[in-house]
Amino acid sequence: MLTDALSSWNSSDYALGIGLSYAVFLILSWITSPGKAPDLPGPKGWPIVGSLFQRGTDPADTYHQWSKIYGPVFRLRLGNRWAVVINSADAADELLSSAAYASTFQSRPISWSFGRLLEEATNKTITIGSSPYDDDLKTKRRLSIASVSPAAIKNYEHIFHESTRSFLTDLTNASKNGNAVDPWPIFIRNSAGLAISTYFGSSIQEAVDVLNDSPYSMKRLAQVRNINGRARDYLPFLRVLPEEKMFYEAVEVAKYRNAKLASMLNKCRQQFADGTSKPCGAVTMMNNFKKELTDESLTSVSNSMVSSGLEAHLPNTLLWSLGLLASNKEIQQKCYEAIIRRENIDQTIDPEKDRDDYLMAFVKECGRWFTTFRLSLARETIGKDCVWKDHYIPEGTMVWCNVHAMNRDETRFHLPDKFMPERYMSGPEAERTLPHYSFGTGRRMCPATILVHKEIYSIFQTILSCYSVSIFDGEHKFDPVKGCNDAWDFNQAPKPYRISLHIRDEKKLNEMLHAEDY
Numbered sequence: 001m002l003t004d005a006l007s008s009w010n011s012s013d014y015a016l017g018i019g020l021s022y023a024v025f026l027i028l029s030w031i032t033s034p035g036k037a038p039d040l041p042g043p044k045g046w047p048i049v050g051s052l053f054q055r056g057t058d059p060a061d062t063y064h065q066w067s068k069i070y071g072p073v074f075r076l077r078l079g080n081r082w083a084v085v086i087n088s089a090d091a092a093d094e095l096l097s098s099a100a101y102a103s104t105f106q107s108r109p110i111s112w113s114f115g116r117l118l119e120e121a122t123n124k125t126i127t128i129g130s131s132p133y134d135d136d137l138k139t140k141r142r143l144s145i146a147s148v149s150p151a152a153i154k155n156y157e158h159i160f161h162e163s164t165r166s167f168l169t170d171l172t173n174a175s176k177n178g179n180a181v182d183p184w185p186i187f188i189r190n191s192a193g194l195a196i197s198t199y200f201g202s203s204i205q206e207a208v209d210v211l212n213d214s215p216y217s218m219k220r221l222a223q224v225r226n227i228n229g230r231a232r233d234y235l236p237f238l239r240v241l242p243e244e245k246m247f248y249e250a251v252e253v254a255k256y257r258n259a260k261l262a263s264m265l266n267k268c269r270q271q272f273a274d275g276t277s278k279p280c281g282a283v284t285m286m287n288n289f290k291k292e293l294t295d296e297s298l299t300s301v302s303n304s305m306v307s308s309g310l311e312a313h314l315p316n317t318l319l320w321s322l323g324l325l326a327s328n329k330e331i332q333q334k335c336y337e338a339i340i341r342r343e344n345i346d347q348t349i350d351p352e353k354d355r356d357d358y359l360m361a362f363v364k365e366c367g368r369w370f371t372t373f374r375l376s377l378a379r380e381t382i383g384k385d386c387v388w389k390d391h392y393i394p395e396g397t398m399v400w401c402n403v404h405a406m407n408r409d410e411t412r413f414h415l416p417d418k419f420m421p422e423r424y425m426s427g428p429e430a431e432r433t434l435p436h437y438s439f440g441t442g443r444r445m446c447p448a449t450i451l452v453h454k455e456i457y458s459i460f461q462t463i464l465s466c467y468s469v470s471i472f473d474g475e476h477k478f479d480p481v482k483g484c485n486d487a488w489d490f491n492q493a494p495k496p497y498r499i500s501l502h503i504r505d506e507k508k509l510n511e512m513l514h515a516e517d518y
Contacts, residue, residue, distance in 0.1 A: 034082045039392035042066075042075040050077030052234055058487035059228050060374035063087060064405040073391070079234025083378075083398045087405040089412035089437065095388060096379075096401070096442030106443040107133035109380040109398050111233045113247065117224050121254035125296060127304040129377055129446070130225070139292055143301045145447045146288055147199070147281035153451055155279035160455060161515075162204045163194040164462035168512055171463065175501040180472040182498050183322055187315045192218075194455060195309020199302050200264040201271070201280030210260050211310070218257070218310050220250035222490035227375040227400065257310065258303070265302050281305055305448065312491040313372055318456060319494055320370035321363070323478045324419075325460070326469040326499050331421075335359045336464050336504075351457055352450060355430060359464075361421035363456045368436035369419050370480050372491050374404035376440050406437040466509040472498040 034050075043066060045051040056062045063085050066074060072088035073095075086092050095101045108130055110118070118126060128144055131137045146152065170186045193208030200207070211218070223246055224230075232238040271277035272286050282302050285293060308314050325332045338358035342351070351360040379399040386393040393399075408416040414423060423429040439446040463469070474497030477483060484492045503509060 034077060034080050035396060036394040037077075037082055038075040038084050038394065038397055040073060040075040040084065041070040042077075043070070045077045049079055049235065052078050052231065055228070058481065058484070060402055060404040060487065061481055063375075063400075063402045064408070067402070067405060073388075078229065079231075080236060081234055081398055083400055084393060085400045085402055087402045087409075089406050089409040092401055092406055092437065092441050095399075096440075096444075101386065101388065102442050104381050104383055104386050105379050105399060107380045107382040108444070109378055111225075111229065111378075112236075112239070113224050113230050113233050117221075117247075117250060117254060121251045122258060125258070125299050125303065127300060127307055129304060129307070129444075131300075132380070133382055136297065140297050140301050140304075141447070143285045143289055143293070143297060144305060147284045147301070147305065148448045148451045150450060152281070152284045153454060155284070156198055156281075156451075158278070159194070159197050159201075159204070159280070160458040163190065163197065163455075164458050165512060165515065166190050166193065166204045166208060167459055168462055168466060168509075171467070171501060172509070172513065178500075180498040180500060182496075183319060184496070187318050187322070188312075191309045191315035191318065192306075193309075195306040195314065196261075196264060197280070198451070198455075199281035199305045200261075200268045201278040201283060202264055202267070207264075210264065211257070214253060214256055216249040216253050218253060219312070220246060220253045221257070222312060224250045225377075226488075226490040227378060228488055228490075261303055261306065262299065265299060308446075308448070308452070312493065314452060314455065316372040316491055316493045317366065317370060317452075318459065320372070320478065320480075321366040321456065321460070322469065322499070323471070323475060323494050323497055324366065324370075325464070326471045326497075327476050327478060329470075331362065332464070332469065334421075335362050335460065336468075338362075339461050339465055342461075352453060355425050358421060358425070359461060360453070360457055361424040363453050363460070364424045364435045365419060365421040366456075367438045367453070368407045368413070370478075370492075370494075371404045371407050371436075371438050372493075373438060374402070374487070374492055376401040376403050377444075379444060401437070401440065403437050403440075462512060464504075466504060466512060467501045468504055470500045470502070472500045474498055 043051050043054060045054065054062075064087060066076075067085070067087035072091045073084060073086050075082055075084050077083075086095060096105050110130070110132065114130070128137065128140050131140070167186065167190045170190060171181060171183075174181045174186060189208050190204075192211055193204050196202060196207035196210060197204050202210075232241075265282060268277060268280065268282045269286070272283055277283050282298065285298060285301065325335065335358060338360075342357065342359075351357045354360065379401075381393060381395050381397045381399060383395065385395050407413070410416050413429065414420075414427060424435060429435065434441065435449075439449045439452075475483060475495040476497070478494055481487075483494050485495045486492070
């Protein structure tokens with residue numbers, strides 16, 4: 001009888017366990033059920049989580065490979081959200097830039113984690129790149145475009161000169177006595193200084209020091225904004241768990257950054273009122289848009305335009321490019337010869353427009369080849385459902401541009417898997433106004449393409465004028481896919497390496513280091 005009772009109890013317990021498990025499964029399935037599905041092909045995924053954990057160690061490259069199976073535009077489910085991934089240049093141009101579709105694809109979603117960060121740390125002042133579409137955004141974009149127009153950039157030359165001297169000084173000090181140089185702290189610190197000085201008009205020395213006492217790394221902000229997403233952004237039931245320490249550190253970093261940048265902006269505004277301000281992005285906006293320039297819009301635009309320097313886009317592009325120069329003497333020599341050539345021609349010629357300038361071609365090709373934002377910030381369809389080539393994409397769908405794949409689209413780029421700066425000196429790429437997709441395309445693309453190209457150009461023009469560079473140890477190949485330090489990052493850096501510097505012209509080096517207004 002005892003055996004029968006135990007057997008009966010075990011069977012009942014087992015049945016109850018199955019029932020409870022099934023009930024939990026149904027509840028989780030219900031709370032993670034996404035809305036209307038886009039009518040597009042794509043991976044099937046798993047119940048509840050979808051394809052959240054099928055993306056491998058490099059989501060952008062995984063999507064690139066999936067596009068060869070499902071087509072240039074496909075869908076995937078990530079927990080409680082549907083996402084559409086655009087992988088080809090033609091599809092991106094049509095959906096994001098054409099009059100027929102661009103207005104539908106011009107908003108941004110706010111992830112759960114990022115929304116919490118904004119609530120706790122930013123007083124609702126959000127950067128342009130992260131803002132959903134509204135009337136205020138149109139005003140902010142008009143302000144930002146004006147601050148980085150070719151005419152405005154000409155007024156920032158003094159900042160470029162001061163910044164490149166700071167890069168050169170730090171490299172020179174680090175390489176004394178033949179020491180190997182770790183470029184990371186030098187390029188991260190000076191990139192932040194360049195971005196801050198360009199938009200607030202502060203001296204480079206003040207700008208590079210302003211973030212020295214940050215409580216945590218600026219990378220914490222990028223980890224919350226990460227395009228690949230945190231699991232709790234897509235699985236609501238995980239939000240009942242305690243938040244990670246990293247999130248609270250990101251909140252503290254955001255508060256710290258906002259306070260520092262607000263102080264820089266207030267100082268710039270006071271100098272503008274006193275008539276002592278220097279040309280910079282904020283001054284350009286204050287000069288040209290007095291009636292439209294609210295405190296919130298000026299703060300939002302200024303913070304937006306320095307964010308790439310603070311959160312790794314500019315320094316990572318520089319680090320990839322420096323590594324390639326150090327590991328490829330032939331390319332480095334061609335860049336150096338372009339610098340010498342430029343010293344012997346009319347200096348008023350814009351290198352952006354000079355087809356024979358190999359260094360500028362190198363800068364543009366590095367922007368295409370080393371796509372640091374491999375997945376651009378997510379978009380969200382607004383206003384109406386969309387029908388594209390008989391495929392239905394409902395309003396509210398999250399949309400990702402796989403810039404990594406777009407920059408390797410053989411219908412857009414000749415021999416896309418070959419590093420070839422010459423493509424920007426002759427041929428179809430040289431004729432196009434959009435050299436690559438690393439700054440996006442359409443109504444939400446970053447307007448600072450020309451500015452960033454000129455900054456990178458100026459930095460390498462100065463460094464290579466004085467030094468030849470070689471790899472000391474660490475990464476040597478700088479493969480844009482396999483060479484990523486962490487392909488899950490918001491913005492991809494290369495694997496660590498160190499360099500050796502060898503003086504080309506000591507007289508020129510000393511002149512640049514001690515120039516008053518170089």
